[in-house]
Amino acid sequence: MHRKIRVLVVDDSALVRSLLSEIVNRQRDMECIGAAHDPLVAREMIRALAPDVLTLDVEMPRMDGIDFLERLIRLRPMPVVMISTLTQHGAEVTLRALELGAVDFVAKPRIGLAGGLEALATQIVEKIRVAAVAQVRRAPAHQTPCGPAPALLGHLATEKLICIGASTGGTEAIRELLVQLPADSPAIAITQHMPPGFTTSFAARLNGLCRITVREATHGERILPGHAYIAPGGSQFHVARSGANYVAQVDDGPAVNRHKPSVEVLFKSAAAVVGRNAFGIMLTGMGNDGAAAMREMRDAGSYNYVQDEASSIVFGMPREAIAHGAADEVLPLGQIAAALIARLRATTDRLHHRI
Template identity: 70%
Template sequence: MAKTKVVVVDDSALVRSILTEIINRQPDMECIGAASDPLMAREMIRNLNPDVITLDVEMPKMDGLDFLSRLMRLRPMPVVMVSTLTERGADVTLKALELGAIDFVAKPKIGVADGIRLLAQDITDKIRIAAKAHIRRAAAPAPSAAAGAPVAAKPVTMASVGRLSTEKIIFIGASTGGTEATKDVLINLPADCPAVVITQHMPPGFTKSYAARLDGLCKIRVKEAQDGERILPGHGYIAPGGFHLSVERSGANYIARVQDGEPVNRHKPSVEVLFNSAARVVGPNALGIMLTGMGADGARAMKVMKDAGSYNYVQDEASCVVFGMPREAIAAGAADEVLPLSEIASHLIDRLRKTAGGSLNRV
């Protein structure tokens, strides 16, 4: 089997050396070049034709985001970002995912060398996933777009569901490629939709920025979930990185339960934990959505949701960055509808309006 060819791009000689060492220890991959800046990387990509590149965010001569933007327009290829675990690093990383990066690794602020070595398994797993991911050429930015402004997908016409439902809850699970896929669903939901509870595989330090970014783009309010808070219609709740999110009933209300614990299916937060609580607590009032991601986290629990009466949507292969989790959900018999990402929100809204007897008003 041919090895996955990787080019490492980082301005730190130490980081380049450690990443090269980690990659070359793997039997199925090889670091074929290490560049200290984007200009050098451009030549390496042209001459060496790598399968994947790892890219630092803050680089000399050209900002990592500028380089990524040009790369995804002119020569789309799998990119794994190497980000610093800071608030700015989180914001920049989310922008990189929006521009087309497949995934990211958060390197520690201190003890970088030892920290990266501890992340060796995570780094190499993400390179393997990136090598198989579906890559799409990014569109050129609109001339009228403000520099640095977030670019959201064009929303569908958002039909009101008619009234706020306090009984129904929408549950979303996602992993690799899911930050953008989840965004594309949420920005197309009207302000009066039921509550949305989301587990996206993300490490600590990134989910707060992710929730804030979604909150600025969506009609619904989006926040990082807090333990014990009431789950309200017209709101979205993101599982905090490093904690499991589930729902519980408290009298007439649903509440969020944010808890530490062992990883489930190697993940924390885990979609399995969230979806099992949906089946147990919400039953036929739940609507499940499984989006792009590697592995099988949440697939079995989504079938449990379906058996408890939920109605489930699964993203189709053609629109997924990685078809692992959706494929497993389909194989488990958990899907009621398998749809392109662009159609999930509209089908969901139509179903909510029919079941709620909602009006045909437009918002």
């Protein structure tokens, strides 16, 4: 018998504490070892009970969840799943929590809380299971672009398209990757598993940090160099061609691999439409979404990078991509942007020599 995952629930709502405790205790592989109504009580319970995973409300009295998380990750790094609200403020605060080192989050409804949390029970316990095996890291120093980057491809960038897929741990991995790219980078299409309402804030946050322009993808818009397009939560995102241009396709298609947006959908379209002009990047995440389609990309002539195990919060999606034979290079997260830029520059040099 494996030892059960020991969960501590921290929430100022007695109803939420009761519901989360009950959801956890229904699972054969986990147990709720305690519930705290504020972070100061939680601090003592962590010392006394040594939980494996914490569920943490974002907004609480005496010390809010973000302040508590920041101290916790600095002094005693442990897996934390944030419980946030489906509001713009909730999304912004949740992204800050992920930046500080929270593994994942669950967005609770503002109304119909009891029924809403019960409907999310499967998602909650899956995220706790993932958190229990995740590699937790202290937040790195904030990384922002340092001055202008050398020109990369100029007018030739219009042919290329970079496609990125990620899930658990992906918001920070995507940030670390994008801030290293120059303003004239080829266009970038990104699918990060995230619910509706959170991708808008995610895109806005990245746009304030990067040299490139980052936005949530909208249906029918032209995909331009120097821009990154984030799949909207709750929609499928793929790329199509319109003459010489790439165009964003955003629709209400069915979930694929249980995800909407799904990396599989984006990567399949890149294999069909972009072919050898595509670059695939698979980052940290649980499960196998996108692995088979990434192999299709490689078979169609793309060049693919996969994040290595040591730098992944969760190695599921990268491991599956490697197992499918989809990877051209397996690299630490911090080396992927430099490798991509070097390859793009080499491609440009070869084209200039031919001209």
